Amino acid sequence: MQLQEIGIIRNAYKSLTDIPRQGRLGDAVSEIVIHPAFADGLLRIEQHQHLIVLYWAHLAKRDLLKTLPPAARELHGVFASRSPGRPNPLSLCIAELIERDGSILRVKHLDALDGSAVIDIKPYTEMDRI
Template identity: 45%
Template sequence: MTLRPIGVVKSSYRTPGEAPRQGRLSDQIAEIHIFPEYEDALYKIEDCTHLVVLCWFNKAERTLLRATPPGQKEERGVFAIRSPGRPNPIALETVDLVSTRGPVLTVRGLDAINNTPVLDIKPLISFDTIKNPSPDDTE
């Protein structure tokens, strides 16, 4: 399996400890810089209001199998929570698309640290939304 980053995050967060536990909990603005060879894939992206961004949290712990979510008392397996630490630290980020300028996307709600590799971007569509997910959508 080969994954190739399509771009990189430019963020004010320099360490994982500076980032919010969930990007949607912050109004912080960040940029996604798409590499030149993928710029054509942005055609018409300005028509989107929200994006799903897949990042590789390259600074995350990769041996973690269990963790206790913030505000919880019981630990859970990392596949049952949104911990950045996991065997394959792929982050699923839902962001607001604020603006576009060539290969640069300005977004709100991204919790990735500066220089995080971006693996893919998809438009958020109404089909993606599920009311009352379990166990809790804020973990």
């Protein structure tokens, strides 16, 4: 399996303690800087109000299989939780697109650490709602 970084996240979240528990709980503006080789993939992205952002939580613990979620009283397996600590720290967040400036996307509600690698971006649509 090979993953390819398509961009990088820039924001004020410099340490793990800076990041809100869930992206929607924070209003900080983040920049998703797409690498030039992938900039054409942004064509018409501004037609979408929300984006699914997949990123690599590079500082997350990778040896955890059990965790205590915030509202729980008992341990849960990481696959039954939203914990960033997991064997493959692939994270997903729904972000609000504020604007596109060339190959830079400015978004709100992203819970990624500054310097995180962006793996993929997809539009979040009405079809994604349950």
